[in-house]
Amino acid sequence: MVAVFNKELLSWYLITLKLRETLGSAVSPSLAGAPRLQFPEQPQHEQKKQQQTPSDSLQIVIEGDGENHEDEETRSPDFDWVLSIKKQIVQAGQEDKAGSWSKFSIYRVPHYLREVDDKAYVPQIISLGPYHHGKKRLRQMNKHKWRCLHHVLKRTNQDIKLYLDTVREIEEKARSCYAGPINLSSNEFVEMMVLDGCFMLELFRGVAEGFKKLGYPRNDPVFAMRGSMHSIQRDMIMLENQLPFFVLDRLLGLQFNNSCQKGLLAQLALIFFDPLMPSPLTKSDRITLELSLGSAAIFDPLSDQGGLHCLDVFRKSLLRTGPKPVPGYWTKRSSNANRVADKRRQQLIHCVTELREAGIKLRKRKTDRFWDVKFEKGILRVPRLLIHDGTKSLFLNLIALEQCHIDCGNEITSFVIFMDNLINSPEDVAYLHYCGIIEHWLGSDADVADLFNQLCQEVVFDINDSYLSQLSENVNHYYNHKWNTWRASLKHNYFSNPWAIVSLFAAVVLLLLTFIQAFYGVYAYYRPRSPRS
Template sequence: MVAVFNKEMLSWYLLTLKLNETVVQANHLRSQPSTPGTPSKPPPLLLTRGEPIIPEQQQEEDEEKAAVAAPLESEWVITIREKLEQAAHEEVTVPWARFSIYRVPKSLREGDEKAYVPQVVSIGPYHHGKRRFRDMDRHKWRALHRVLRRTGHDVQVYLDAARALEDRARACYEGRVVLSSDEFVEIMVLDGTFVLELFRGATGGGEGFRELGYDRNDPVFAMRGTMHSIQRDMIMLENQLPLFVLDRLLGLQIGRPDQHGLVARLAIRFFDPLMPTDESLRKGDRAKLESSNGGDESFDPLMETGFHCLDVFRRSLLRVGPKPTPRLWIKRWSHIRRVADRRRQQLIHCVTELRSAGIKFRRRKTDRFWDIKFSDGVLKIPRLLIHDGTKSLFLNLIAFEQCYTDCSKDITSYVIFMNNLINSEEDVSYLHYRGIIEQWLGNDGEVADLFNKLCQEVVFDFDDSYLSELSERVNRYYNHRWNTWGASLKHRYFGNPWAFISLVAAVFLLVLTCAQTFYSMYAYYSPPSI
């Protein structure tokens, strides 16, 4: 009995020693700094069914639990790492600087979706394959067949030339073009040939189509009513082909594969009906104006480079383009503050307010609609023609300037300036009366609404505008009180002859009254001597 008791006491004694050893070891580990991957606290000693679990067993159970939970975390981390690798690959491989044919941002589309989406013909990969363009696709194949029969070339010549330019052409489009190599090359050849046939046929008032072999009653390749819709679609930003592809295809047709510049010249002639300038000046007085300027500011497409037809058309509108000399402090400030402030897009006051300050409006005789001048209280603005295609034209030009960072914002500056001038139907009516605006939309209210919608969601920096210095001079003249008082006096008393006669009579009576008062007082204080 004593042996059993001593044996039982010995077991409890050994267990107490083991527990004491475990506690000492735990205190020693807790006093040491933890390292990554090492637990800061030792696993507690647990008892299960009256039997102790040593720390090594607890660590094994924890490792088993961690092994079960690890796959869920690792899959999540692996997914994140794959996305980061994809972003890094895109950062290296995507040629951001080479983009020139963009998708119009969603913020701009909200104003008028139809102005950016072609309705009759699709050019390039963005709108290729849509159902509404299937009828026009048949005419594209007719154009390619006509070119091959006229030149005697095999189609493989054009396919090989386009394939050699495929990588360079793909780099011009923003975003990933989900087309195979064969499909992309086919679009370049088919659409490019169609565009060139239109360019070449539209010269000479439509006689070019007959010279190319098309019938005078052809539904597409003739100067018919559908041509205006085709021109309007082909000037859209999302409906473009790289200019170097068109140059190569035209060079193969005429036997000069390395030529450049001819397509730009043909494009300017083709899109001439969309010009928002005075046609009489373009055809009659342009040579006289250029000769008076020395001819150094004329636009020569053979000497200029362009990305696509919209870019060429924009360059032809601006010629060399407005080249102001900004002040140094403006340049420094514009480099510091790169984010445009929408509150500073108000360049000047509207026509009605400027007239109240005595500012006069005159039509400036030039075909450069953007070339606005101000001197001695007179604002001279060239004539602007507004038709049903003007809105789409300006919107796509603005979209290109918004997307292409290295492009000047001259068209955007002009449109915002005119939007500030035109605030109501009365403003449009007065500009039409002065010969500055000629519109074919129906009424002046539609013109005012057009300009007010052109500038929606447009990001613009006032300091980058070539009209900023002119606007400041107009505002200084407007804020001068003497100008406002003089204009008010002229408007109130010199607006019609009866008001002028009344003013003269009132002044005459005032002079007589003053004279009578003077002589009465003079006779009182200095009576005549007797």
């Protein structure tokens, strides 16, 4: 053990160590036995003086022998680098053991998906949850959040502490739903959950029960169902702008003084997001469907399992019973190479123009399940699909959820890719519109074609894992049958209108008369009549 009790001697000691290191590297091995620099002994009177004035001294104790010091001084220059790598490995092992990502349900959209349209994933009016919390352009809605919280507390005659304490009990569970660290303190996170959650519930109840009944004036800037409501609905369905469903369920239970209102929140959410549905029915079609389905038309997204958030519940409502993937057989199942983001490997079906040339007819199917496509006896039946200015953002966020969450299927992605294959040009959109399959509120048919052609760029998709794979195989088998193509060409060229039919009939008659004339000419030549005697 070496003890240093004086600041001046400490400086001398450090200088000596530096000189020893320099000389040690320069001296040859033959001089290894040469005497080294010795550390000067401290006089006794200096030690006594140091003990008498402890305030001016600095004590450093170094344990170990000289050999250890020498190893430490001559260690590899990569020692710190290797040590940092080992620390990273240990930290990764701890995170892997914890497995916190298994609880994620609200994700940040990956960068490769954002390249299509970043604006489709970013809220424009209101922020919900921590991902976009505090952004300057979204703060204007905060005053309306506080105003709606005031309405809730006044209407229920409850204290805010009840809401804060309730959310604090599930704070850790709520934090674990979000991917990545949340840079908010406990109080800030709980406050955000209560504020955003009560705002969402007021919107849900206001649309279902009426905002006037909840105490809002008819000219309310937010709750009057005018102007910005459509934009608010579009923001609230985005993947990065979600609150855990169990948080909303607990807050709704406080308002009704009931901790068990299973299915009520889901029903309120679906009523609120109904304008975003991509397959609305006409009045006559809805009556026909209700008569055919009866009580089966009632849907409860939480009947079998809890919803993750509003986007997840909305997706479940779209799928209803949920189509099950049927593996295809035109590619090898053992190969993993087909699970790539390559549009050439995502070809499920030919475009509308090519299908018509092969004699395949397209008809509208009367159902509110937009994904429920059928093919039978050369007729492809596709449900009606409504395209508006919020459709692109809706489909992109649904696809992002299916890409990020391992427990989600790929039904929405499969249908969008199917429609992308059907639509290659504005002419394809025009024919689908003529058939009543597509109705859009966009500028032109070309805008609809561009929309579908851009939705699934950079999307990872396996055509063998699509619920439409078997249907596509049946369509392609019909398409590859040459007789169907010839028959369709004949019908298109000669039976497309009455005048073409008349022309074809006249040509057939003329051809028949010509054949009869030629027959009798040849017959008379070989079998001439015998002259009369």
